[in-house]
Amino acid sequence: MPAFGDPEARLVIIGLAPGAHGANRTGRMFTGDRSGDFLYRALFQNGFASQPESRAIGDGLRLKDAYITAAVRCAPPDNKPSPGEFARCRAYLERELDLLTRGRVIVALGKLAADAYLGILRDRGLIRSRAAFPFGHGREYAMGADRPILLCSYHPSQQNTSTRKLTAEMLRQIFGRARAIIAGR
Numbered sequence: 001m002p003a004f005g006d007p008e009a010r011l012v013i014i015g016l017a018p019g020a021h022g023a024n025r026t027g028r029m030f031t032g033d034r035s036g037d038f039l040y041r042a043l044f045q046n047g048f049a050s051q052p053e054s055r056a057i058g059d060g061l062r063l064k065d066a067y068i069t070a071a072v073r074c075a076p077p078d079n080k081p082s083p084g085e086f087a088r089c090r091a092y093l094e095r096e097l098d099l100l101t102r103g104r105v106i107v108a109l110g111k112l113a114a115d116a117y118l119g120i121l122r123d124r125g126l127i128r129s130r131a132a133f134p135f136g137h138g139r140e141y142a143m144g145a146d147r148p149i150l151l152c153s154y155h156p157s158q159q160n161t162s163t164r165k166l167t168a169e170m171l172r173q174i175f176g177r178a179r180a181i182i183a184g185r
Helices: 034-045 083-099 111-123 158-162 168-182
Strands: 011-015 066-070 105-109 149-153
Touching: 011 083, 011 111, 011 168, 034 158, 034 168, 066 083, 083 111, 105 111, 105 168, 111 149, 149 168
Parallel strands: 011 066, 011 105, 105 149
Antiparallel strands: none
16 A cells, blocks of 8 residues: 655654555545544644545545655554564655655654654664653654654554544644644744
8 A cells, every 4th residue: 555645744644554444445545444534634623634534545635744654555454464564564664754854743653653663763773772762642752853753642543532542632632743843833
């Protein structure tokens, strides 16, 4: 599943993997499923999306100053990617991060997405260990000069939203914070 968005984006969103009944069916990340409903509403409320929902690839959705990618590129069985799937897809994420030179904020949707990003930084010698950056919703980490700030969020999966582990307001606040960082506040 390809990533998509503004190639000049200052906000880079890293998800886990395409949803079997959303992106895998529609051909675009977070499109046509409940995770996308949650995500695009929060992006729209913070000025990063042209509309609050996305049902199909040709529905007119445009991302503004935002780019969405994933740690794994194909829909894994039971939404649980194997270590091998992470390893096989890592080069795609690394290349995108290299090309997205204007990125100021990385929003990792879930611990596994955060770990994938931190693993890249560790293996490039930019951080010593992932352990220094424990995952938690709303956690924010300065990753060093000239590197994007990492914001962590629970993933907008139905499991998290139906139990209210992640609410619409919590996700809206994450992207509000991203907007503030980009604006220099």
